[in-house]
Amino acid sequence: xxxxxxGAILVIAAALTLTxxxxxxDSDSGAGSGGGGTVKADPGITDTTVKLGAFTPLSGSGxxxxxxxxxxxxxxxxxxxxKGGVKFGDGKTRKIEYTTYDSQANPATALQLTxxxxxxxxxxxxxxxxxxxxxLAVREYLNQKKVPQLFLVGxxxxxxxxxDKYPWTMPWQLDYISQGKAMAQYLIxxxxxxxxxxxxxxxxxGKDYYAGFKQGLGDKADQIVKDASYEATDATVNRQVxxxxxSGADTLADFSIDKFTTQxxxxxxxxxxxxxxxxxxxxxxxxxxSGDAGKGIISTAYLKVTTDPAEANDPAxxxxxxxxxxxxxxxxxxxxxxxxxxxxxxxxLVSVLQHTKAPTRQALMDAAKSIDGFAPPMLIxxxxxxxxxxxxxxxxxSQIRVFDGKTWQFQGSVLGD
Numbered sequence: 001x002x003x004x005x006x007g008a009i010l011v012i013a014a015a016l017t018l019t020x021x022x023x024x025x026d027s028d029s030g031a032g033s034g035g036g037g038t039v040k041a042d043p044g045i046t047d048t049t050v051k052l053g054a055f056t057p058l059s060g061s062g063x064x065x066x067x068x069x070x071x072x073x074x075x076x077x078x079x080x081x082x083k084g085g086v087k088f089g090d091g092k093t094r095k096i097e098y099t100t101y102d103s104q105a106n107p108a109t110a111l112q113l114t115x116x117x118x119x120x121x122x123x124x125x126x127x128x129x130x131x132x133x134x135x136l137a138v139r140e141y142l143n144q145k146k147v148p149q150l151f152l153v154g155x156x157x158x159x160x161x162x163x164d165k166y167p168w169t170m171p172w173q174l175d176y177i178s179q180g181k182a183m184a185q186y187l188i189x190x191x192x193x194x195x196x197x198x199x200x201x202x203x204x205x206g207k208d209y210y211a212g213f214k215q216g217l218g219d220k221a222d223q224i225v226k227d228a229s230y231e232a233t234d235a236t237v238n239r240q241v242x243x244x245x246x247s248g249a250d251t252l253a254d255f256s257i258d259k260f261t262t263q264x265x266x267x268x269x270x271x272x273x274x275x276x277x278x279x280x281x282x283x284x285x286x287x288x289x290s291g292d293a294g295k296g297i298i299s300t301a302y303l304k305v306t307t308d309p310a311e312a313n314d315p316a317x318x319x320x321x322x323x324x325x326x327x328x329x330x331x332x333x334x335x336x337x338x339x340x341x342x343x344x345x346x347x348x349l350v351s352v353l354q355h356t357k358a359p360t361r362q363a364l365m366d367a368a369k370s371i372d373g374f375a376p377p378m379l380i381x382x383x384x385x386x387x388x389x390x391x392x393x394x395x396x397x398s399q400i401r402v403f404d405g406k407t408w409q410f411q412g413s414v415l416g417d
Contacts, residue, residue: 041359044124053117056130058102071342077327110134132205156204160392174395177212184216197249198227209255241267251276295405300398307407316377344378382414
């Protein structure tokens with residue numbers, strides 16, 4: 001069941017059960033789960049429901065990213081309707097109430113909405129909130145409140161490296177530094193004498209990609225002949241692309257996202273420039289719509305590509321398409337990589353919930369820090385999730401792929417640990 005409420009998408013979905021076997025005194029007490037010897041549940045969870053919340057850009061320039069939230073919502077609906085929920089150690093089932101609000105990709109708005117989710121909606125945890133800068137803006141508040149900020153959508157390295165200071169925050173996707181490094185290493189092997197131009201978004205997102213790219217280049221970093229940045233609030237990046245073309249570069253490392261990626265692809269074509277085009281994975285959602293203009297774009301990936309003929313008969317892909325067809329909201333497209341992301345992340349969340357040993361926020365984080373080789377069905381074969389008390393990066397592997405004008409073609413084998 002899905003309905004709008006005060007500008008939110010409210011999804012009632014996956015049933016889940018949590019074992020009541022110990023709690024942390026760090027968490028606020030809520031309603032008791034009943035019975036002698038049981039512990040009190042934290043806010044947002046009862047014997048029958050658990051409340052999760054998120055913010056995501058449903059309007060404004062970042063709406064492409066909201067596909068991940070919609071993918072997760074569809075998967076939760078599927079679990080609730082067809083699987084009866086997720087069974088945990090105590091045999092109980094709890095329905096997920098998943099509330100998402102429109103952040104408009106604005107950090108200040110994201111903080112306001114996060115306060116609403118925690119203080120008014122009384123969510124158990126935030127899951128899948130979208131955007132690097134907005135997530136950084138709410139991180140301090142959530143950690144002060146000891147509310148999990150779990151599997152956020154944002155690949156800034158700070159989300160995983162600063163776990164000592166922010167133990168309640170954990171990303172899901174491959175971090176941008178690792179992705180940038182992998183692309184640089186691929187470039188060195190394929191085009192060792194490349195003359196490189198770089199364009200990046202002037203925030204943690206773009207800077208992390210660029211830092212990883214330079215790390216991957218190593219002593220070849222001096223082959224970067226020109227770089228240019230843009231602000232997320234800019235109208236266009238046409239001027240920057242023209243400057244980079246005039247630098248004489250034959251390779252473009254592109255760490256853009258959403259409308260800016262589309263503009264860059266279009267501008268390259270209009271200028272008659274034909275560089276080797278490396279693109280951060282967060283910008284790839286718009287590539288299929290570019291057709292031949294995007295042909296040859298190189299990126300990293302960890303998600304399966306539903307348009308890949310090699311995946312046509314993959315049971316996981318067939319099941320995924322069926323789920324989105326039945327439970328996705330109007331307009332959602334199964335071939336959208338953002339939707340694939342949302343489903344794969346939701347599959348990962350369910351695995352964590354299956355290992356959560358008590359109806360407490362601490363127990364949820366304990367489970368999230370103990371993932372050992374889980375392979376979500378919609379990740380590329382060979383890529384698994386692993387975490388630990390000092391390892392907050394669930395995904396640390398990827399594979400290079402190249403767009404052929406119609407779909408993505410994978411190159412080589414899985415990279416990373």
